[in-house]
Amino acid sequence: MPVPLTDPALIDRFAAITGVQNALTAQSDIAPHLIEQRGLYKGESPLVLRPANTEEVAAILRLANETNTAVVPQGGNTGLVGGQSPLPGKGEIVLSLTRLNKIRSIDTVGQTMIAEAGVVLERAQQAASEAGLLFPLSLGSEGSCQIGGNLSSNAGGTAVLAYGNMRQLCLGIEAVLPDGAIWHGLRALKKDNTGYDLRDLFIGAEGTLGIITAAVLKLFPAPAGHETIYAGVDSPETALKLFRMAQDYCGPSLTGFELMPRIGVEFTTRHIEGVRDPLAEPHPWYVLIDISSGQSQEAAREMLEGLFIAADEKGYIRDAAAAETEGQRKDFWKLRESMSWAQKPEGGSIKHDVSVPVAQVPEFLALADAAVMKAMPDARIVAFGHMGDGNIHYNISQPLGADTHTFLARWKEMNEIVHAIVLKLNGSISAEHGIGQLKRDELAAIRSPVEMALMHRIKHAFDPNGIMNPGKVLASR
Amino acid sequence: MPVPLTDPALIDRFAAITGVQNALTAQSDIAPHLIEQRGLYKGESPLVLRPANTEEVAAILRLANETNTAVVPQGGNTGLVGGQSPLPGKGEIVLSLTRLNKIRSIDTVGQTMIAEAGVVLERAQQAASEAGLLFPLSLGSEGSCQIGGNLSSNAGGTAVLAYGNMRQLCLGIEAVLPDGAIWHGLRALKKDNTGYDLRDLFIGAEGTLGIITAAVLKLFPAPAGHETIYAGVDSPETALKLFRMAQDYCGPSLTGFELMPRIGVEFTTRHIEGVRDPLAEPHPWYVLIDISSGQSQEAAREMLEGLFIAADEKGYIRDAAAAETEGQRKDFWKLRESMSWAQKPEGGSIKHDVSVPVAQVPEFLALADAAVMKAMPDARIVAFGHMGDGNIHYNISQPLGADTHTFLARWKEMNEIVHAIVLKLNGSISAEHGIGQLKRDELAAIRSPVEMALMHRIKHAFDPNGIMNPGKVLASR
Numbered sequence: 042m043p044v045p046l047t048d049p050a051l052i053d054r055f056a057a058i059t060g061v062q063n064a065l066t067a068q069s070d071i072a073p074h075l076i077e078q079r080g081l082y083k084g085e086s087p088l089v090l091r092p093a094n095t096e097e098v099a100a101i102l103r104l105a106n107e108t109n110t111a112v113v114p115q116g117g118n119t120g121l122v123g124g125q126s127p128l129p130g131k132g133e134i135v136l137s138l139t140r141l142n143k144i145r146s147i148d149t150v151g152q153t154m155i156a157e158a159g160v161v162l163e164r165a166q167q168a169a170s171e172a173g174l175l176f177p178l179s180l181g182s183e184g185s186c187q188i189g190g191n192l193s194s195n196a197g198g199t200a201v202l203a204y205g206n207m208r209q210l211c212l213g214i215e216a217v218l219p220d221g222a223i224w225h226g227l228r229a230l231k232k233d234n235t236g237y238d239l240r241d242l243f244i245g246a247e248g249t250l251g252i253i254t255a256a257v258l259k260l261f262p263a264p265a266g267h268e269t270i271y272a273g274v275d276s277p278e279t280a281l282k283l284f285r286m287a288q289d290y291c292g293p294s295l296t297g298f299e300l301m302p303r304i305g306v307e308f309t310t311r312h313i314e315g316v317r318d319p320l321a322e323p324h325p326w327y328v329l330i331d332i333s334s335g336q337s338q339e340a341a342r343e344m345l346e347g348l349f350i351a352a353d354e355k356g357y358i359r360d361a362a363a364a365e366t367e368g369q370r371k372d373f374w375k376l377r378e379s380m381s382w383a384q385k386p387e388g389g390s391i392k393h394d395v396s397v398p399v400a401q402v403p404e405f406l407a408l409a410d411a412a413v414m415k416a417m418p419d420a421r422i423v424a425f426g427h428m429g430d431g432n433i434h435y436n437i438s439q440p441l442g443a444d445t446h447t448f449l450a451r452w453k454e455m456n457e458i459v460h461a462i463v464l465k466l467n468g469s470i471s472a473e474h475g476i477g478q479l480k481r482d483e484l485a486a487i488r489s490p491v492e493m494a495l496m497h498r499i500k501h502a503f504d505p506n507g508i509m510n511p512g513k514v515l516a517s518r
Numbered sequence: 519m520p521v522p523l524t525d526p527a528l529i530d531r532f533a534a535i536t537g538v539q540n541a542l543t544a545q546s547d548i549a550p551h552l553i554e555q556r557g558l559y560k561g562e563s564p565l566v567l568r569p570a571n572t573e574e575v576a577a578i579l580r581l582a583n584e585t586n587t588a589v590v591p592q593g594g595n596t597g598l599v600g601g602q603s604p605l606p607g608k609g610e611i612v613l614s615l616t617r618l619n620k621i622r623s624i625d626t627v628g629q630t631m632i633a634e635a636g637v638v639l640e641r642a643q644q645a646a647s648e649a650g651l652l653f654p655l656s657l658g659s660e661g662s663c664q665i666g667g668n669l670s671s672n673a674g675g676t677a678v679l680a681y682g683n684m685r686q687l688c689l690g691i692e693a694v695l696p697d698g699a700i701w702h703g704l705r706a707l708k709k710d711n712t713g714y715d716l717r718d719l720f721i722g723a724e725g726t727l728g729i730i731t732a733a734v735l736k737l738f739p740a741p742a743g744h745e746t747i748y749a750g751v752d753s754p755e756t757a758l759k760l761f762r763m764a765q766d767y768c769g770p771s772l773t774g775f776e777l778m779p780r781i782g783v784e785f786t787t788r789h790i791e792g793v794r795d796p797l798a799e800p801h802p803w804y805v806l807i808d809i810s811s812g813q814s815q816e817a818a819r820e821m822l823e824g825l826f827i828a829a830d831e832k833g834y835i836r837d838a839a840a841a842e843t844e845g846q847r848k849d850f851w852k853l854r855e856s857m858s859w860a861q862k863p864e865g866g867s868i869k870h871d872v873s874v875p876v877a878q879v880p881e882f883l884a885l886a887d888a889a890v891m892k893a894m895p896d897a898r899i900v901a902f903g904h905m906g907d908g909n910i911h912y913n914i915s916q917p918l919g920a921d922t923h924t925f926l927a928r929w930k931e932m933n934e935i936v937h938a939i940v941l942k943l944n945g946s947i948s949a950e951h952g953i954g955q956l957k958r959d960e961l962a963a964i965r966s967p968v969e970m971a972l973m974h975r976i977k978h979a980f981d982p983n984g985i986m987n988p989g990k991v992l993a994s995r
Contacts, residue, residue, distance in 0.1 A: 150762065150877035195711050203770070206709060208718075209686065222968045229875045231907040232683060233946035234672050234722055235953060235961055236991055237973050241685075241718040245711055262766045285627065289739045292812025293680070293770030335769025336824065347813065398706045400627035430708040469710035476712055484712055491699045496714050498979040503972070514713055 042517065043111035043508050045132025046087050051108060055090060055134065058100045063140070065089040074115060074135045077126050079392075082478060084126035086113070089135040095215060095223060095254040101136060102252065102508075103221025111511050112136050114248040116158065116190030119182040121394070122477030124194065124247040124513050131511070138189045141254055147172050152260040153212060153229045158189025158253055165258065174260040177204035177296075181378050192253050195245035197473035199378070202429040203296040203333070204261065206473070208244050215255040216243050219504040229257045242499065247475050248510040250503040264296075264333035266341030269370045270349065272361035273324025277403035277428075280328050283357045284399070284429055287330055290348050294341075297331030298429035299377050300402070305423045308383040308438075309376050316376050319362040319369075328428070329377050380425050384438050387421070389445040391455045393435040395463045396472035402431055408462045409435060416458055417451070419443075432472040435459055456483070476514045485516065519994065520588035520985050522609025523564050528585060532567060532611065535577045540617070542566040551592060551612045554603050556869075559955060561603035563590070566612040572692060572700060572731040578613060579729065579985075580698025588988050589613050591725035593667030594638065596659040598871070599954025601671065601724040601990050608988070615666045618731055624649050629737040630689060630706045635666025635730055642735065651737040654681035654773075658855050669730050672722035674950030676855070679906040680773040680810070681738065683950070685721050690734040693720050696727075696981040706734045719976065724952050725987040727980040741773075741810035743818030746847045747826065749838035750801025754880035754905075757805050760834045761876070761905055764807055767825050771818075774808030775906035776854050777879070782900045785860040785915075786853050793853050796839040796846075805905070806854050857902050861915050864898070866922040868932045870912040872940045873949035879908055885939045886912060893935055894928070896920075909949040912936055933960070953991045962993065 046052065056064030065071050066088055075084040092098045105112045111133040115125045127133040141157040144165065148154070149172050156165050162183040169176035180186060180198040190196075192214065197206045204210065213228035226240060243253055274280050280300050287295050303325055310318050332348070334341035345363060352358050364370035384390040397405045406424055413420050419440035426433040437455055439448035460470045464487060476484050485493055493515075500507075500515055511517045523529065533541030542548050543565055552561040569575045582589045588610040592602045604610040618634040621642070625631070626649050633642050639660040646653035657663060657675040667673075669691065674683045681687065690705035703717060720730055751757050757777050764772050780802055786793050809825070811818035822840060829835050841847035861867040874882045883901055890897050896917035903910040914932055916925035937947045941964060953961050962970055970992075977984075977992055988994045 148875070148877060150758070151875040153875070197709050197711075201709065205686075208715070209682075218968065218972070224968050224972065225966060226969070228944060228946070230873050230944075230946050230949070231876065232674050232678065232873045232904070232909045232949040234674075234948050234950055235946055235957075236722075236965070236969075237727075237976055238685070238715070238718040238722055239969065239972055241715040245713075245715055250714075262769060264769065265766075281627070288629075288812075289742075290812055292739060292741065292810070294812070333769070335765075335767055335771070336821065344813065396707050396709045398625070398628040398630070399708065400625060427709070432709045467705060467707075469705070469707050469712055471712050472707070472709040473711055480712075488712070489702060491695065491701050492703070492713075492716065495695070495701065495716055495980070499714050499976065502975040502979040 043511055044109045046110050046134060047132055052088055054104060055088060055101060058097055059090050059092050063091040074118065074137065075126065077123055078119065079121065082123040082126045083129065085129040086127040086135045087132055089137055091137045091140050093140050095217065098136065098217045098252055098254055099221045099223050102217050102219055105134065105508050106220045106506055109506055109508065110134060111508050113510050114138060114252045116187035117161065117182065117185040119186040120190060120194060120477060121474045122479040124475055124477030125190070128512055136252065138187060144168050145255065148229070149174065151229060154258045154260055155227060155255060156188045156258055157255045158187060160188045162186050162188060162191060169260050170263065173263055175263045176258060176260055178207065178210055181381065188256060189253050192244050192256055193246060193248050194475040197430070197432065199297055199299065199427065201427060202298060203293055208241055210259050211240065211244060211256050212259055213257040214240050214243055214253050216251045216253045218251045219506065219509050227255060227257050247477060247514050249500060249514050250509060262335055265336055266334035266338035267370065268332045268341040268345040269364045269373050270330045270345055270361055271319050271373050272328050272330070273320055273359040274326050274328055274357060275359060276326060277406050279357050280326055280428060281400065281403055283328060283352055286352060287348055290351065291332055291344055294332055294334055294344060296333040297329065299329040299426065300428035301327040301329065301377060301380065301425045302423060304421060305380045305425045306376065308387055308423065309380050312383045312386045313379040316372065316379060319373065320360050322360060324359050329373060381434065381436065384423055384436060388439040388443065389449045391437040391449065391452050393456065393459045394472050394474040395435055395459065395468055395470060396430065396432040397463060397466045397468035399429065399431040401466045402428055402433065405433065405462060405466055405468065409459050412458045412462060413437060413455065416454065478513060481514060481516060520988055521586045523587050523611060524609055529565055531581060532565060532578060535574055536567050536569050540568040551595065551614065552603065554600055555596065556598060559600040559603045560606065562606040563604040563612045564609055566614055568614045568617050570617050572694065575613065575694045575729055575731055576698045576700050579694050579696055582611065582985050583697045583983055586983055586985065587611060588985050590987050591615060591729045593635065593664035594659065594662040596663040597667060597671060597954060598951040599956040601952055601954030602667070605989055613729065615664060621645050622732065626651065628706060631735045631737055632704060632732060633665045633735055634732045635664060637665045639663050639665060639668060646737050647740065650740060652740045653735060653737055655684065655687055658858065665733060666730050669721050669733055670723065670725050671952045674909065676774055676776065676904065678904060679775055680770055685718055687736050688717065688721060688733050689736055691717050691720055691730050692732040694729045694731055696983065696986045704732060704734050724954060724991050726977060726991050727986060739812055742813055743811035743815035744847065745809045745818040745822040746841040746850050747807045747822055747838055748796050748850050749805050750797055750836040751803050751805055751834060752836060753803060754883050756834050757803055757905060758877065758880055760805060760829055763829055764825055767828065768809055768821055771809055771811055771821060773810040774806065776806040776903065777905035778804040778806065778854060778857065778902045779900060781898060782857045782902045783853065785864055785900065786857050789860045789863045790856040793849065793856060796850060797837050799837060801836050806850060858911065858913065861900055861913060865916040865920065866926045868914040868926065868929050870933065870936045871949050871951045872912055872936065872945055872947060873907065873909040874940060874943045874945035876906065876908040878943045879905055879910065882910065882939060882943055882945065886936050889935045889939060890914060890932065893931065955990060958991060958993060
């Protein structure tokens with residue numbers, strides 16, 4: 042079991058690795074690293090280290106392992122499950138990857154980029170774009186989240202449908218193990234069947250098995266044509282039919298399929314500056330469909346029109362607007378991407394990040410709505426998300442006029458109601474945000490002892506002293 | 519360390535699990551399970567068990583674990599690295615998955631199939647096709663290889679470019695652990711960030727961590743249009759330029775890009791019945807390009823023609839033939855798929871299954887050819903494969919008139935020459951066939967101690983008694 046870091050002499054030894062200017066010990070300097078954006082956690086730490094490179098990360102972990110000091114890796118600190126927050130009262134070091142911010146290389150022929158863990162996602166996107174290529178990962182927090190955090194949480198976002206999540210977007214990684222050894226796994230190979238899949242173990246491990254310091258990311262041809270359509274539909278059932286049609290018709294050119302409820306569009310147009318509803322009349326549900334073509338803008342437009350005609354013939358669409366300019370396209374997406382933020386001015390929001398098999402999305406919504414409304418008849422359910430991935434952000438805004446504190450006190454109760462339905466449909470209680478602290482005990486409760494035992498055995502095999510981000514994903518043993 | 523199975527009473531206890539009719543003890547019955555198609559290995563076993571279901575697999579492993587009996591899982595017995603062959607003199611049980619051959623369900627809306635380990639790949643393809651969908655994995659041995667083996671070797675094949683390898687084609691698995699516990703991980707979710715990636719550990723582990731008994735496989739919309747073009751090009755450099763152009767132009771509609779040398783086309787047209795060269799004149803190199811469209815045959819044809827015109831303008835193509843019928847399309851592919859077999863009548867062949875970053879394929883071929891020709895000036899190099907994946911089957915046919923035995927005695931020497939170049943280019947010595955027995959010691963020699971130690975720790979965490987397929991992938995410890 043790790044020992045809380047309190048000894049000033051040991052703090053000095055850690056600080057000597059990064060240099061004192063990158064070893065923060067004043068609580069005012071440390072404070073920004075303790076904030077958790079949803080306000081669910083208040084971390085504590087005596088020391089934030091900001092190493093400059095992989096070797097310094099290795100030296101820190103070596104010393105931490107020798108001295109049984111817990112280390113919490115942190116990227117852009119945008120995680121939604123408390124995985125990046127040091128636990129209170131445990132004297133844990135925060136290891137910030139922010140200074141490992143180099144894009145080491147871009148290979149335009151092989152279409153790969155080697156980025157360090159601290160590279161901000163938006164910068165990786167821009168660097169790919171400047172090279173005439175696309176790095177497709179796209180998230181609401183892309184202006185501040187970092188590649189290392191994206192990898193450690195196996196980030197998803199809006200482009201998973203066509204390009205996959207972070208595990209699919211990464212060919213190789215460099216990682217520091219808990220004992221300070223460096224695994225040089227920066228391979229840029231599409232096929233490599235040489236032993237166990239270590240890469241995918243580190244990805245999504247939320248910093249509990251070691252620290253990813255760099256990665257080979259897959260890049261893609263930048264689409265030559267791009268079209269986005271925003272359509273009003275009458276129900277999630279119709280949205281599912283439309284999704285199936287779009288998938289058949291567009292194949293892998295279907296690069297986005299998002300579902301939004303009327304109430305979400307109302308919140309967003311009400312609270313987010315510059316967002317308006319592209320359709321004149323209200324509709325019960327909306328879908329946002331993104332189509333990309335490698336050939337031309339015309340080809341994308343043709344595909345969009347063909348899909349629209351076919352969908353219209355079947356009566357799937359009540360009304361629709363296609364983005365006519367790139368600016369409009371961005372506006373359509375802003376409506377979707379700011380939907381979570383737009384709930385803030387409406388008071389408290391109890392969040393869920395769940396997935397079910399795509400075909401079960403309408404059933405999930407019907408069952409969950411019924412169960413939630415039974416427990417809280419005036420709840421305002423804002424269920425939206427990546428329909429094409431079966432991933433719904435099932436958020437519940439507080440009833441009009443309710444007390445926020447009293448409402449948020451029912452977080453766990455509402456989680457249990459919603460997750461029970463998710464599990465009934467063989468779904469996941471964390472589709473893309475991970476486990477962290479927030480869902481750790483719930484994971485242990487819902488998964489089989491066989492599966493939990495395997496995970497604990499892996500944790501112990503990689504980190505026998507339990508120094509890496511203790512108490513996240515798995516309870517400390 | 520496992521103990522050789524010799525005790526008749528223990529053999530009877532194992533036989534009682536499957537029933538004696540599915541417990542083969544006569545060497546004549548066992549023999550087919552010991553054959554290894556390349557003749558590199560001759561296995562030995564006192565007992566072949568053919569369980570009917572997951573529970574029987576679990577009962578076998580439970581007893582094996584209690585009695586320290588080694589178990590070698592076997593599917594269609596088509597593996598190319600000896601992973602499925604029981605080691606001589608070790609008294610290992612062969613556990614054949616052949617009777618776990620049910621397709622448990624197909625979900626046409628969610629586009630998934632649950633197939634048991636013993637389902638032959640071709641049957642899975644057909645079942646998907648009958649449901650109007652596509653299961654894209656395609657290999658030369660698809661008529662006999664099985665889904666379980668495909669998973670355990672993370673199979674690749676000709677459709678990886680657009681659809682990924684087996685790891686990407688599988689959403690969830692059911693597996694029996696070495697102690698007989700069953701992990702029920704048959705999830706059909708596109709997104710699920712709830713802990714460590716156990717699925718991808720079992721996939722590609724070549725039966726050393728447990729036995730996969732069933733899997734949720736991803737299905738895809740069957741393309742509405744399909745085009746194949748066979749083109750003569752002057753060099754791998756030009757083929758690479760053409761590949762980049764095709765990738766930019768077709769995006770994810772580019773579903774195959776194979777490279778073949780003149781000598782391979784000569785061998786194939788000479789020895790494989792019904793195969794002819796679609797082009798009148800010989801060319802130094804050939805590419806086979808496959809394009810799929812979700813929209814229509816016309817859309818695929820248009821894309822193909824557009825690509826051809828652009829490539830012709832750049833002077834990339836010397837001559838080309840587009841398949842005019844589905845029969846012709848199959849013929850074109852047969853030329854590619856029978857290229858390995860066509861080497862047999864030409865004498866011995868020393869094989870390599872390597873990958874390098876795609877952009878380095880021409881450089882790899884140039885360097886490898888020079889090195890091989892230096893060591894064996896009259897070697898006949900037949901280097902072909904999945905160019906779009908950077909995966910080349912770099913095979914060397916014996917010189918004309920050479921003695922096969924003397925030639926094959928240089929297998930290891932040639933491997934070392936070729937693999938040294940692969941490693942210089944940060945490539946993989948096994949792109950899709952795995953490690954098995956064949957490359958086990960080489961893997962340990964080329965990989966860092968850090969990486970090997972991690973793999974051994976995983977092996978020990980899953981299989982502390984070392985009963986699962988011992989000596990494959992990793993040396994027994």
